[in-house]
Amino acid sequence: MASATQTVASRRASAHFVARVAVMLGILVLAVMLAACAPAKPPLVPSDDDAKVTVTVRVVDNKFEPKEFTISQGEAVRWVFEGPSNEHDVVAKDGSFVSELMREGSYTHVFNDIGDFDYLCSIHPEMTGLITVE
Secondary structure: OOOOHHHHHHHHHHHHHHHHHHHHHHHHHHHHHHHOOOOOOOOOOOOOOOOOOOEEEEOOEEEEEEEEEEEEOOOOEEEEOOOOOOOEEEEEEOOOOOOOEEEEEEEEEHHHOOOOEEEEEOOOEOOOEEEEEE
């Protein structure tokens, strides 16, 4: 028969285990809830492959080169994806241009509106760029 001290210690250990499992489940639920709140990627916008390109942006090493530049209204920008290690895309914050994820290839967009166009890679949000259209 177990002594009273062993029984109390066993109950404390069980309570401690249950508390740790409850905390871990709480963290898991919170992570799932936060993931559900993340904005969805906007619908793809077809590439303007036949457009005359004014600026080419290299998508390489988790960055856009050049990161910021200015073009004139009606000009086109081509992003050239130089994989093969990571997939990237270009997604305008306003949804005006949205490419598919790719390791290699290109995506082109004609800028018909004047303004500032912030964009990023949807899976690497630290990858950002800005195009000013005058």
